[in-house]
Amino acid sequence: MGKSSVDQRDVYYRLCKSEGYRARSAFKLLHLDEEFDLFRGVRNACDFCAAPGSWSQVLSRKLRSAKPDCKIVSVDLQPMAHLPGVTIIHADITLPSTAKLMIDAMSGEKADLIVCDGAPEVTGIHDLDAYLHSQLLLAAFTLALPLLAPKGTLIFKVFLSPSDPKGEIMVSQLEPFFAAPPKDQKVHIPLGGLLFIDEAIAQHYRGGGCDIAGYDVYGRRGGVWIRKPRSSRPGSAEAFLVCRNFKATSLPAKFELDSMSASSVLSLDCFRPVQTNSASESEVREWNRIKGYTVGDMSGWED
DSSP states (O other): OOOOHHHHHOHHHHHHHHTTOSSTTHHHHHHHHHHHOTTTTOOEEEEESOTTOHHHHHHHHHHHHHOTTOEEEEEESSOOOOOTTEEEEEOOTTSHHHHHHHHHHTTTOOEEEEEEOOOOOOOSOHHHHHHHHHHHHHHHHHHHTTTEEEEEEEEEEEEOBTTBTTOHHHHHHHGGGBOOOOGGGOOEEEETTTEEEEHHHHHHHTTOOOOGGGSOSHHHHSEEEEEOOTTSOTTOOEEEEEEESBOGGGSOSOOEEOOOOTTSOOOGGGEEOSOTTTOOHHHHHHHHHHHHHTTTOOTTOOO
C-alpha cells in the first residue's frame, strides 16, 4: 500500500527519503541529540525494538565516524535488514534468553547509550494498551540494567495519558537510578499545556532564535527528562524519557543472569545480583527495594 498524502506532505517523511533513513523516526533521535548531546563520549550502544532500523542507522552514522571500533547491537522480533557496523539479534526483549544474547554480543563490554523506540501492537482498548506498553517498558528497563555503563544514557518511548499527562509518575520511578543536577537549577515552565520544559528550550520552540548552544545544559549532566521532539507528530501522545548519568552503584556488585527457561518472562528475578555466601544484609535489602520499586512497591523507600 502506498503512503498517504499526509505522509507525503510531511517534511520529515521527505527528509528521511532524501537522507536515506528507513523511517522518519530517525529525526526524533537526532532532535533529542540536539538538546542532550547524546553521542558525545559514546563508544558502545544498544537499540531495543530496533526494526525497521532508523535509530540503528543514526547510531551507526554517528558512532562509527568517530569510533570505528564501536559496538552497536540491535534487537527486535521483526526481521531487519543489515546495517554497516551493527550486530542484529532476532529475539524477544521480554525473554531471559535475550539478555544472555545481548551480553554475549557486547563481548562483556557495557553500553554507554541504550535506546528503545518500541511500542506494542495497539488494540484500541486504552487501558489494555497502557498496560501492555508498561510491561514492555519494564522488560526494556530490566534488560538495560546489566548492559548500561556507569554514567550511561537510557531513552524510552512513552505515551502520556490523562492519569499522568506530564509523565511525572514515570520520571519519579526512574529517578533513583539516574543522578540529577541540583533541583534548584531546573527552571520549569509550561509549554503548550502538555510538557514542562526548560526556559532555554521554550525560547527555541517559540522561535526565540536560540541556536543549539542555547539548549538547557542540565539535561546533559544527568537526571530523568520527558521530551517531545519537534519531529513527533503534534497530535500524538508520544514522548520520550531521557535518563542520563546512570548510577551503577545503585545496583549490587554481582549482577549475573540466572539459568532460566527460555519461555520465562524477563524480570529482575531473572538476575542473580549477590552471592548468598558473600552478600551483606544491607546489600540484599537494597536489591529487594530496587526490585519492588520498579513495579510500584514504595515500601522501604520512606527514608
